[in-house]
Amino acid sequence: MFGQESRQLAEFTAFVTASSPYLARTAYLLTGRQDLADDLVQETLTRTYAAWPRVRGHDATGYARRVLVNLTIDGHRRRRAVLAEWVDLPDPADGEAAADDRDEVARLLARLTPQQRRIVVLRYFDDYTEAQTADCLGISVGTVKATCSRALARLRRLREPLREGDPT
Amino acid sequence: MNATEERLRSGLRELAAGVRTGAAPAVIDIVRRQRRQKRLRHAIAGTAATVLAAMVAWFAVAPRPVTVQPAPLATPTVAVDSVMQYFGFDAGDPLVRHTVGVAMTRRGPHWSIRVTDTPQARQAGSAHDLEAPIGDYFAAAVGGRLAIVIVPDTVRGVQFGRGWGWELQYRVIKDAGLSLAVAWRHDTGSPEPDLIWLGSDDRVRVDDGAPVPSVRMDLDDATIRVFRDAGQDAWGYFTDETTTRMALPPPTAHPEGAEVRVLGPGDGRRSIGMLPAGASRVTVTPAEPATWTTASMPDGTTWFFVRTVRGYTSDSSRNRLVTSVGYTSASGERVSYVPRLP
Numbered sequence: 001m002f003g004q005e006s007r008q009l010a011e012f013t014a015f016v017t018a019s020s021p022y023l024a025r026t027a028y029l030l031t032g033r034q035d036l037a038d039d040l041v042q043e044t045l046t047r048t049y050a051a052w053p054r055v056r057g058h059d060a061t062g063y064a065r066r067v068l069v070n071l072t073i074d075g076h077r078r079r080r081a082v083l084a085e086w087v088d089l090p091d092p093a094d095g096e097a098a099a100d101d102r103d104e105v106a107r108l109l110a111r112l113t114p115q116q117r118r119i120v121v122l123r124y125f126d127d128y129t130e131a132q133t134a135d136c137l138g139i140s141v142g143t144v145k146a147t148c149s150r151a152l153a154r155l156r157r158l159r160e161p162l163r164e165g166d167p168t
Numbered sequence: 169m170n171a172t173e174e175r176l177r178s179g180l181r182e183l184a185a186g187v188r189t190g191a192a193p194a195v196i197d198i199v200r201r202q203r204r205q206k207r208l209r210h211a212i213a214g215t216a217a218t219v220l221a222a223m224v225a226w227f228a229v230a231p232r233p234v235t236v237q238p239a240p241l242a243t244p245t246v247a248v249d250s251v252m253q254y255f256g257f258d259a260g261d262p263l264v265r266h267t268v269g270v271a272m273t274r275r276g277p278h279w280s281i282r283v284t285d286t287p288q289a290r291q292a293g294s295a296h297d298l299e300a301p302i303g304d305y306f307a308a309a310v311g312g313r314l315a316i317v318i319v320p321d322t323v324r325g326v327q328f329g330r331g332w333g334w335e336l337q338y339r340v341i342k343d344a345g346l347s348l349a350v351a352w353r354h355d356t357g358s359p360e361p362d363l364i365w366l367g368s369d370d371r372v373r374v375d376d377g378a379p380v381p382s383v384r385m386d387l388d389d390a391t392i393r394v395f396r397d398a399g400q401d402a403w404g405y406f407t408d409e410t411t412t413r414m415a416l417p418p419p420t421a422h423p424e425g426a427e428v429r430v431l432g433p434g435d436g437r438r439s440i441g442m443l444p445a446g447a448s449r450v451t452v453t454p455a456e457p458a459t460w461t462t463a464s465m466p467d468g469t470t471w472f473f474v475r476t477v478r479g480y481t482s483d484s485s486r487n488r489l490v491t492s493v494g495y496t497s498a499s500g501e502r503v504s505y506v507p508r509l510p
Contacts, residue, residue, distance in 0.1 A: 025184035034188055044418050050258040051335060059431050105179035124173065125180040138355075 012052050016045055019061050023068055029121045030072045032110055044068040065126070066136055067119060073137075108155050116151035119144055190226045227264050241449045248343045257352040259287075259313075268314060268350055277302055278319070283310050305376030309360065317349040317363055325366040325406045336360045366393065366406045374402075383465040385473040394471055396423075396442075405430065405440065423471075427490045427507035437476040439489045441471055441507050446498025452492045470495075 020041060027037035027044075046054065048064045055063040109117055115137075122128040122136060123144075130148070134141045187210040251272040256265050269284040279300045286293035298316070300306035306318040315334070319326070322340045326349055333355025340347045351361050364374050372395040382395035396403040403423055407430060415451040423442035430438035436458075443450060443462075447470045452460040460474040474489050486509060 025187045028187040029184055035188065047258070054336060085450060105176070105183045120176065121180065122175045125184060152172055152176075155176065159172075 008052055008056065011056055012049055015048075017055075019064060020045065021051050022061070023064060025119065026065065026126065027068055027072075029109065029125055030069070030118060032106060040071055042069060043071055044111055069122070069136055072114070074116065104159075108158055111158055112151050112154065116147055116154070118154075120151050123148055205274070205280070210321070242447060248341075251279075251341055251346075251348070253339050253341070253346050253348055255350045257337075259352065259354070266352070270316065270348060270350065272300075272344075272348075274302065275299075279306075279315070283314065283316060285314065307363070307375070313353045314352070315351040315361060317351070319347040319349065319365055320345065320368075321347060321365070321367045323347040323365045323367055324370070327364050327404065327406075328361045336361070364395070364402075364404060372406070381465045381467040381469075383463045383471060385440075385461050385463045385471065387459050387461055387473060387475045388439070390439070390475050392430065392440060392473055394440060394465070394473075396465060396467065396469065397436040398467060403415065403442075407438075422510060424505060425505065426510050427488055428510060429486055430487075435475075437489060439474045440471060441490070441493070442471050443493065443495055444471065444503075447495035447503075451494040453493070454509070455489055455491045458489060 023041045023044060024037055027040040028034060031037050031040065031164060043065045044064050047067050048060065051063065052060075091123070109120070118137060119133055122133045128136065130141050130144045134144045137144070183491045251270070253270050255270070257268060265288045267284075267286045267288065269282075269286070271282045271284075272279045274280075279302055281298040281300060283296045283298065284293055285295075294311060296310045298308055298310070300308075300318055303320050305320060307315065309315050311394050317338075322342050322345060323338075326335060326336065326338050326347065328334065328351075334351040334353050336349060336351045338349035344366055347365070349363065362375050364372060364380075366372055370384070370393070372382040372393065373379050374397055380395050380397040382393055384391060384393045391407070393406045394403070395405070423440070424444060425441075427441045429438045430440060445468060450462045450470060450472060452462070452472050452474060454460060454474055454476070456476055458470055458474050458476045462470055462472045464470045472490075472493065476489060488507075488509055490507055492504055492506050494502065497503050
């Protein structure tokens with residue numbers, strides 16, 4: 001019995017080593033904060049281990065990604081106060097930050113609603129199709145399309161002043 | 169893709185590249201600690217069982233009056249009169265596990281079943297009583313978060329046909345000639361699960377219905393059994409490694425004209441796919457050194473199975489293994505296609 005457990009732990013350790021960088025990046029993009037991302041990844045992997053006997057033969061990374069996304073949804077529902085922290089990113093008027101593309105993307109992401117942000121990250125970082133995004137979030141494909149379209153429109157509007165050197 | 173999408177995609181990757189990724193050691197420490205706690209609980213339970221066995225033995229050898237009772241009637245369907253099984257579930261908090269006990273006692277032609285749900289060291293548990301006919305398929309919802317299923321067969325594998333959000337565990341109880349499955353509902357919006365099982369007769373069944381069409385494909389020592397229930401628009405597979413746990417393909421995958429990667433542990437990297445109806449004289453061109461085979465189901469559909477020549481691996485890559493598939497159509501025309509990756 002313990003031999004089987006040891007084998008499962010060895011498999012899980014290999015899975016954690018392989019998947020945690022990717023999960024950490026996704027968590028950061030979803031939350032915008034390194035400390036929250038670390039907590040989310042730890043919670044995600046702990047839950048994945050609890051379910052390891054049934055997910056190890058399946059798509060464990062997909063399962064962990066879905067747990068991660070659900071945790072961010074739960075976090076927004078349960079802790080509205082945290083939402084303010086999650087969007088606590090550099091001010092757009094900070095000219096030094098505006099010069100950096102990475103800061104610009106972070107700042108733009110922070111201006112999206114949590115749902116828009118999740119969809120944008122899944123579609124354009126995880127390369128999910130609209131159907132896969134809908135399945136992961138438990139919403140319809142139509143909702144994904146509409147929300148993504150609104151998010152892109154908002155990003156275009158937000159980017160214009162920055163591009164013209166007028167970050168107001 | 170327009171400029172905004174392209175810029176967003178590259179921007180996200182640049183942003184993600186600078187993220188610190190150091191959670192792995194902490195997580196491994198946590199799960200190791202959980203394992204130690206679990207072993208300690210097992211050791212305590214084992215000690216308690218030993219003490220109990222010693223007490224029972226002492227009472228057994230102690231002198232007492234001899235009583236004679238008539239022998240019980242023989243039961244052709246069940247070799248045991250009672251079954252007791254425990255299942256552990258994490259109900260959202262991995263540190264507070266629920267223990268679900270299923271006690272089955274034979275009462276004539278029925279199982280009298282008591283299902284208990286006990287949270288670890290916290291609130292009081294709950295108990296539910298059920299009755300199931302012996303020798304029949306039985307499924308019941310218990311208390312809104314649990315479902316219990318009895319399959320009158322020593323199954324070789326069980327999985328869900330639907331019901332994402334449920335966690336499934338099962339045991340094969342050979343002495344009783346049955347399999348006992350318990351499912352815990354994690355997502356309240358998830359539909360009631362229906363069970364797909366690979367029976368001891370190597371046939372796939374959905375719930376208690378008739379067998380669904382399936383075909384077995386072997387490549388050396390690797391075996392996969394693909395099933396397809398066209399009426400329910402459902403399909404899936406059982407592998408050697410996954411016959412004791414879930415093994416469904418992604419819900420968005422449709423096998424026709426596709427290459428569906430078989431992920432998870434296994435001997436070599438594997439893919440399967442279904443050819444258009446009426447296909448014959450199939451040839452598969454792998455993208456790397458691999459062996460392949462084809463087989464036809466009773467419903468007339470033809471499938472391919474490809475496996476790379478490699479040792480044990482746990483595959484999570486979705487890269488294609490198949491460059492192209494050729495076949496002769498029902499009209500005699502030779503056709504070649506590149507299978508899509510769902």
